[in-house]
Amino acid sequence: MSSADLSPPTATSNSQTKPIRPTFSWLTDGRLSFLFVTPTLLILLFIAIYPLLWSLSASFTDRTLSQSGDITYIGTDNYQELLTEDRPWERFVVTGQIVGFSVLFELIIGFGIAMLLNRKFAGRSIMMTMMLIPMMLSPVVVALFWRFMMQGDGVFNYYVNDVLGFDSILWLSDRRIIPWAVILVDVWMWTPFMMLISLAGLSAVPKYLYEAAEVDRAGAWFRFRHITLPIVSPLLMIGIIFRTMDAYKMIDIIFVLVGDRGGSGRAAQTAGLYVYDIAFKNFDTGLGSAYGYIMLVVIIALANLLIRQLNSMKGQP
């Protein structure tokens, strides 16, 4: 299997026997970059631009869902209405609570499981595959079965009340507990996402770094803090960015779990659910679009913060 006499020495492989014939050389780097970027740009523009402009223009009108003609331009009335009332702001507080705690728990638990699964043991890959199932299910089905299990006489309360003798936990009807019920379901469903990202990050830590630390007799905490975390955190950050953006928009789980208004006292009525309430249930498409735009501004600001954080992490050696 030695290389043929005529072939030039190559850096890529030694099984190279035929001379290389470059094809598509006319595709210069400049042309290629145009060719590679344009499809993504076009697809995203096609899907995003029209809705963006449509809802922007709708947000300055009194357009309703049932209207056929006669749409009046009403300037910034919609924005003024939203910015001066309490309810729209309360929705952001609720959203912040649910998104913040969901993503935080998903990060901690997901990373924790990844640390556990990062060891070698029998059944590891089966266990990992099974742990991923929650996020493969339809969110509506997930929320419906959780709703069933969280009932006053559901399976959870069967153990709390009938077996242990405590008062039932009113997951879905006590306004103080409802947001936590939503967080619990979101955590159950999406922790696997953070787990997978964490696992990937963990297996990227080069073994020799640990070995070097072993020689230095570094403690477990030191290894975690100075070797594991810096390498894993940029990837975790991308996970956090995507998870935050999805949790921010999520309405299906809440919708099924406690209903279209977020349950008792609107306890889990997030901003996304509120848009639905205005734009569809109240037929006020103009006002709903305006609120959608306020949501957009908030998430853009938040995403910028997170991306800046990500870049500063990547900047570190």
Next chain:
Amino acid sequence: MSNIVKKVSLFGAVLMLLCLTIVPAAAQDTELSIIWFAWPPCDLLDTITDDYPDATVTVTCVPIGQWFDQIFLDFASGGGADLPILDSQFMGAAVAGGHVANLSEWMNENLPIDDYVPAALSAYGEVVPGSGEYYSVPMMTDTRMLVYRTDVFEEAGLEVPATWSELLADAQAFKEGDLIENGFATHWSPDGDLVATGWNHLFWSFGGELWDSETYTVEGIINDEAGVRAIEFANELWQTAPDGAGSFGFDEVVGAMCNGSTAMVEIWYGFGGAFTSPDSCAEADNIGFAVVPGEEEHFISLGGMGISLSSYSENPEAALDLIAWLQSDEIQLRWAREGGFPGRTSILASDDFLNSAPYAPSFAEAFQLVKDFWNLPEYQEMLGIQQEYLNLAITGQMDAQEALDEIALEHQEILDDAYGD
């Protein structure tokens, strides 16, 4: 690529159309569509329309959460089903947008208009009550029923309650006693219109009124003494319910009866079928049905909906023919026999209907007592407010008077904004 396909198929369609106009026999291939939400009556309608001789009828049963979103999105794009079945509350918005046709004239000429229960005709079809301008024909009528455990009542030596006070006393006795775990349950969730539809008729029966429809006044009317009594009464009922009843929807109410934990529940007649088969409902053999009681007066909330003609239908004539066929005696009797609820007095009184299900006899009686709330385009917004505070007050998370004052204040604001002058 797909452009070529489109052109070819367009050409084909034109060719076919030409053929159709030449050969008259093929003209019966009219296609009509109906849209409703997914539940047993929608399947029944699908089955029945398979036998319609004059056109091919497609019945689309969409998930209930997307039901009116879907219909109004269709309207917005100037298309959709020929015959949408809409809740009466959305009638105001549909008419205001010019999406459904006025059927009054056609109904007067083609349907036995005097045979319809007046309340149904008005509630499903009219935007301005009493105007005689109908935008839909009663399709599936509905109201609420009392479902109770015959064996438990017998053992306790009790009669079916005739007034709300009796019902509460029975429910409390059951909750205290050892016969059964809980007394009474209904859907008190703030979702959709769940808590309001149940509380409204309790309130009406206590002598209350939601608003003055002449002067558009709410303040001082809903938040009166009857209102406070009705909320406090509902709260006492709620205390005899299973844990967590503050978030009960339809499924949980059916479950509370079928799993044997509760002596009485109140729910729409439309769910009657869920209580009759032992396979799906363990207590099915011990379940009885009765009219929801009254108190000082006797009112029961109206449900159900009518079928309308979309302004965007390409075959309005054929679509109206289908409505006429659906409303004919023969089909109405079949509808009644197989689980649908008719809106015509003669059909309600027929043996076909009365023998159709164990709950049918009490339906005919209850449907004489129905009452509906506002049909305004602002309906949804007002409902949302009512739902939020009623749920909080009934489940003991807010003071009754405070909740009613809040409802009155916010309702009045909406009405003043819309009908101020």
Next chain:
Amino acid sequence: MQRASKITFWVSLLLVFFFFMFPLYWILISSFKTRADIVSTTPSYFPFVEFEPTLDNYLDVFVTRDQTSGDGSTVTASADVSQFRDRLINSIIITGASTALAVFVGTLTAYAVSRFTIPLEDDFMFFVLSTKMLPPIVVLIPVFVLFNNLGLRDSYHGLILLYTAFNLPFVVWIMKGFFDEIPREYEDAAMLDGYSRLQAIYKIVLPEAIPAMAATAVFSIIVSWNEFVLANFLNRDSAATVPPYLNSIIGVGAVEWGRLAAASVIYVLPVIIFTFLVRNHLLRGVTFGAVRR
């Protein structure tokens, strides 16, 4: 000491595993129960011992059975059962095509952004991300109007295009992080040997990238496979997918828990199988991505 840590390890692992598996097991056994067994206030877990299992729920998903009770009223929630097979095929086509497209297009874009000088690169990456930011409910009406005008409703290519757009941001971001980690020297060496850039990508870079592409593919599949809102409004007839069908089973009153569970179990199987097949790639896959060495 060693023993104690081993016990802690297994106890915490099993606790977490139990938390995530319990609801899954609940759904699984529900698919073998009658409604009466499901709504019973006393939970039962073991078939044959605690309840009599039935296969009716699975049969109901695929075949139409006599659905009337003794008194003639229909007892089963609606949704035309025979639709399931057609819808499953539609779901497979739409998910498959949109995933392939998103991963293919997104990978090339990510490569270009990683290797070449793109004007306004940071802004472009932010734009890609920002298309995920508008609340879907706001997007729904204009997308509906747009698709209606372009005749894209009830078509495969309409939803494929939409889902591709949904998944592109994730693919582009993850794959860019990945390419940033592959040393440029590999391609440079190959091109010194006489390969064109395109050949170098095809022969050197893509084989390296396959594991990462598998990882993004799994995420894309999960998103497309379960998307409900747009699928429900846009594709109602010939190109309808499964999620709206699952929602129809829920009905309005007595939820058909058994049938819903059975349909869900069947529907999630293909994704589980795919994930199981690529499980080793998944772990190694993202490994290269986004992590600085």
